[in-house]
Amino acid sequence: MKGLPNWRRLALGDVGSTNTVAMDAAQGGDAGQLWVTAKRQLQGKARRGRAWVSEEGNLYASLLLVDPAPADAIGQLPLVASVALHRAVVAAVPEAKTRLTIKWPNDLLLDGKKLSGMLLEAAQIGERHNIVIGCGINCGHHPGEGLYPSTSVAESIAPLEPAALFPHLAREMADALHRWNRGAGFAAIRDDWLSRAAGLGQPITARFSNHEKSGIFDSLDEDGYLVLRGQNGTQRISAADIFFGETAETR
Structure with missing residues (x-):
């Protein structure tokens, strides 16, 4: 090439x-x-x-x-x-x-x-x-x-x-x-x-096969996992469909 x-x-x-x-x-x-x-x-x-x-x-x-x-x-x-x-x-x-x-x-x-x-x-x-x-x-x-x-x-x-x-x-x-x-x-x-991320610092919903989680798209961690910040702290997400806005109850 x-x-x-x-x-x-x-x-x-x-x-x-x-x-x-x-x-x-x-x-x-x-x-x-x-x-x-x-x-x-x-x-x-x-x-x-x-x-x-x-x-x-x-x-x-x-x-x-x-x-x-x-x-x-x-x-x-x-x-x-x-x-x-x-x-x-x-x-x-x-x-x-x-x-x-x-x-x-x-x-x-x-x-x-x-x-x-x-x-x-x-x-x-x-x-x-x-x-x-x-x-x-x-x-x-x-x-x-x-x-x-x-x-x-x-x-x-x-x-x-x-x-x-x-x-x-x-x-x-x-x-x-x-x-x-x-x-x-x-x-x-x-x-x-x-620097190119959509929705960073904004509400998102992560949709899994049988449930959803909503919160703030906080960052990426050192492994590239999405960090979701909700009412009960943060969690790392390795795979999910992401939707912008709070379409599900934060839990």
Whole structure:
């Protein structure tokens, strides 16, 4: 890849899922630092098995990393990747700079509407720990109704071709991973993330599979967990759907 000599790209047309192609490459012994991109995904997926609309016109890209960090630092990768994605969109569309935020842990919001989704998957193959970071960015269009209102760069700002965005994503991801340094540089990444955070210091609701918790989005801790401050103190949240405003009773 131009300017990134140790990185490679596999550019495809229609695929089931770029994450699946990347993980298949891992199964075949690929050394990692491999991007898989596609014009369209026929079986795109999001967190918790949700479908992701994947028609042509958006950027669908998955990055395979092999042994990127010690096990206790892997949970920081969604934050690392979201900082890189934010920087990439701003580099491609400078008008987005003051309008683009990160919704914990890794979604981009443009004018408060969802612009991207990210899915990280892991697989242990022999002695190798394989991580795939899958990104779907709404360049030309966006899904209809879902958990959150959504938008695209084209709808909110100006037309953006996926081919124009990808080089920025590849460069910013390589830079973010270098700065992260297998977890040793997470403090700087955490600061970058917090400077772009949506809802920081404001009421939010964390929705789990069978209950909700509301409080103030206080911070991120040193491991990247969301710190929720409620009437009975603070708690660390590792995974939840986050909604802005107090939509549930604090408890």
